[in-house]
Amino acid sequence: MRTALAAGALILLTASAVLAERPGPVVQPTETPGQWEWRDSPLPSLEGILARERSARPVYGLYTWAGEYRGHRDSIRKAGWRTVRVAGPMDDATMAMLAADDMEVMMTVGLYGGGDKRNRTSFDTDEAFLDHYLKGLEAFVRRYGPGGTFFAEHPDVPVRPIRHVEVWNEPNFQYMIPPREGVDRLVIEAEREALYARVLPAAYRTIRSVSPEVTVVGFGAGGASAGDVRFIRNVHEADPAVGRSYDVLSTHPYISPAPPEAFSVRSWGGYTVAGTLAEIRKAMAAAGAADRPVWYTEVGWPISQADGGHFPDKEKVLVSPLLQAAYVVRQYAYSMRLGVERVMIMFVTDSDGFNGGFFLRDGNWRPSAYAVQTMIRLMPHPKLKEALVDGADGLFAYRFEPAPGSTSDVVMAWNVAGPRKVRLALGDLARRGVRKAQVIDLFGHAAEVELAGGAVEVEVGPCPVYVVPAMPER
Numbered sequence: 001m002r003t004a005l006a007a008g009a010l011i012l013l014t015a016s017a018v019l020a021e022r023p024g025p026v027v028q029p030t031e032t033p034g035q036w037e038w039r040d041s042p043l044p045s046l047e048g049i050l051a052r053e054r055s056a057r058p059v060y061g062l063y064t065w066a067g068e069y070r071g072h073r074d075s076i077r078k079a080g081w082r083t084v085r086v087a088g089p090m091d092d093a094t095m096a097m098l099a100a101d102d103m104e105v106m107m108t109v110g111l112y113g114g115g116d117k118r119n120r121t122s123f124d125t126d127e128a129f130l131d132h133y134l135k136g137l138e139a140f141v142r143r144y145g146p147g148g149t150f151f152a153e154h155p156d157v158p159v160r161p162i163r164h165v166e167v168w169n170e171p172n173f174q175y176m177i178p179p180r181e182g183v184d185r186l187v188i189e190a191e192r193e194a195l196y197a198r199v200l201p202a203a204y205r206t207i208r209s210v211s212p213e214v215t216v217v218g219f220g221a222g223g224a225s226a227g228d229v230r231f232i233r234n235v236h237e238a239d240p241a242v243g244r245s246y247d248v249l250s251t252h253p254y255i256s257p258a259p260p261e262a263f264s265v266r267s268w269g270g271y272t273v274a275g276t277l278a279e280i281r282k283a284m285a286a287a288g289a290a291d292r293p294v295w296y297t298e299v300g301w302p303i304s305q306a307d308g309g310h311f312p313d314k315e316k317v318l319v320s321p322l323l324q325a326a327y328v329v330r331q332y333a334y335s336m337r338l339g340v341e342r343v344m345i346m347f348v349t350d351s352d353g354f355n356g357g358f359f360l361r362d363g364n365w366r367p368s369a370y371a372v373q374t375m376i377r378l379m380p381h382p383k384l385k386e387a388l389v390d391g392a393d394g395l396f397a398y399r400f401e402p403a404p405g406s407t408s409d410v411v412m413a414w415n416v417a418g419p420r421k422v423r424l425a426l427g428d429l430a431r432r433g434v435r436k437a438q439v440i441d442l443f444g445h446a447a448e449v450e451l452a453g454g455a456v457e458v459e460v461g462p463c464p465v466y467v468v469p470a471m472p473e474r
Contacts, residue, residue: 022370026322026441028419028461033317035265036258038394038416041274044281046387049339054383054404057083057104059332060376061344062358063298066094068348072359073097076348079358079369080376085297085344087169092154095144099151099160106164106217106297106344107144110175112136120177126195133199134206141165146213164215166250166297167203170222171196172231193231197238204245218246220297224254226271233283243287251280252298257319259416259462260331261391277338293341300346300356301327308366309355324356325371325442326414326463332375333398333412333464336384345372367443374444378402378466379410388424389413395460397424411467419461426454426467436470 061083062076069076069084070093076084084098087108098105111117113136123129144150146161169175176199177192179185196219204216219235221228228251236242253273258264263272277294284290303309304318319327328345335343349357358369379402388397394416402410411424426437437456440446442463448470449456458465 021365022443023322023367024443025445026443026463028459028463029320029323029326030418032259032323032417032462033319034257034259034262035317036262037265039263039272040391041261041263041272042278043274043337043391044278044339046337046390049337049384050386052339054381055341057342058376058381059336059341059343060372061085061106061297061342062348063087063300063344063346064348065351066091068351069094070097072348072363073101075359075363075365075369077101079365079373080380081372083342083344085166090140090144092150095150095162096154096157099158102158102160104164105162106166106295106342107140107162108166108169108220108297109137109140110168112140119175120195126198129195130198130202134202137165137167137203138206138210141207141210141214146211163213164217164248165207166217166220167200167246168196169220170252170298171199171220172227173222189231190234193234193238196231197235197242200235201239201241201245215247216245217248217250217295217297218242219249219251221251222254223252223276223299225266226276228252229276229279229283232280236283236287236289240287243284243289246289246292248293248295249280249284249289250295250297251276253277253296254299256301257315257317260327260334261394261396261416273334274338277340294339295342295344296331296335296340297342297344298346299331299343300354302355305355308360310350310357310361311353311355313355314353318355321367322442323462325366325368328368329371329375329442329464330396330414332372334396336382336400337387337390337396337398370444371442374440374442374466375412377444378440378468379412382410385409389422395420395422397422397460399427408469412464413458413460413467414462414464415460416462419459421457422460423455423457424467426451426456426469432469434469438468438470440466440468 062081063085065088083104085106120129144162151159200218207214207216221231255264264270301319301324303321303324304313307321347357349359379400381403382400385401386399389395397413399409399411436448438446439458
């Protein structure tokens with residue numbers, strides 16, 4: 001029998017040699033590490049999410065540094081990513097590769113061209129810091145942005161400039177103003193909020209003066225322990241101009257080692273990704289920015305050194321490589337349900353003390369890379385069409401149109417707490433003469449199952465499964 005998947009997707013059973021080395025069939029985990037519990041989260045209106053237009057690029061994003069992109073370029077393209085966040089210095093060789101690969105690039109700009117200057121402590125005054133930052137920001141956009149000198153100097157490179165610029169990385173943490181011994185944490189936080197309330201409007205004006213085509217991505221706030229909510233709210237309240245000074249709001253919804261949909265239990269209470277997003281959207285609405293998109297420009301789940309991580313463990317409780325793979329693709333899908341258009345997962349390879357890489361330094365792939373490749377092949381440019389189960393008791397099942405013009409939808413389903421049998425309705429397949437479906441696991445292994453009344457019974461668990469119709473031969 002010939003199997004027809006969604007238009008634009010590849011049939012995983014006849015994929016490239018890279019897939020031949022993928023992990024074996026999934027055995028659903030029965031234990032989920034971390035201090036977490038299941039609580040219903042404040043999901044945005046499903047009707048509103050379904051009514052949205054398909055985003056210009058798929059949700060799938062990857063966080064990289066320039067050198068890592070060069071080193072793992074082939075694997076990044078084979079996995080299927082078309083959007084990257086680049087941080088650190090940019091160079092002409094990397095820019096040429098990114099343009100040739102038609103990558104959508106969001107560049108996080110710190111003290112560009114700053115030499116040994118790293119943050120506010122390198123300057124005597126806020127004014128001196130701001131002046132230096134804005135000059136570097138302008139130089140970057142004039143070099144690599146629309147109409148940039150890089151393309152004039154390299155006529156052989158496709159003219160695909162960087163059109164998304166993020167104004168600083170995690171300014172609510174140590175990267176803009178580090179902690180100082182003997183100074184209370186709340187005092188430092190207030191300094192960070194006040195300074196960023198000046199930085200963002202000034203950066204917006206600077207970028208706009210150079211190129212009105214560049215999307216200004218504001219905040220890049222660190223979200224571990226819900227640290228982004230207070231910062232975003234307070235910065236908006238510090239100056240009314242802030243709400244008019246970004247085109248996209250970005251944040252980093254870290255919740256590791258808890259699952260992306262769970263309530264992370266902390267000594268002070270806890271938080272959920274959906275709950276913090278709801279609070280962030282309230283702050284945006286109060287500032288007149290309710291219509292702005294939200295992007296997750298950094299998030300991930302590290303594994304232990306015993307499981308192959310490059311660095312010594314920073315935390316006592318970490319996820320397995322299998323759960324890391326599951327959480328990454330669930331984050332992509334869950335973000336679409338939340339109305340988040342881009343998600344940049346950290347990291348290409350283990351870096352900065354964080355064992356969240358998709359690829360080992362020798363070029364081998366982790367399970368998470370195979371999981372992403374499977375998801376992208378099945379759903380190259382997905383749009384959420386229906387919620388079959390919208391998080392009831394930790395069960396999620398969504399129907400996606402996998403790409404524009406697709407003739408068959410893909411159902412993606414998972415259960416947060418552990419394995420369970422579920423019955424998934426697949427629409428009017430019986431009327432269309434479809435009697436069987438393929439159930440495809442996290443790594444692309446497929447099994448054919450019979451439909452009964454247009455539905456299929458499958459086992460789901462922390463590792464998502466994809467269900468696609470097996471079309472009859474013509």
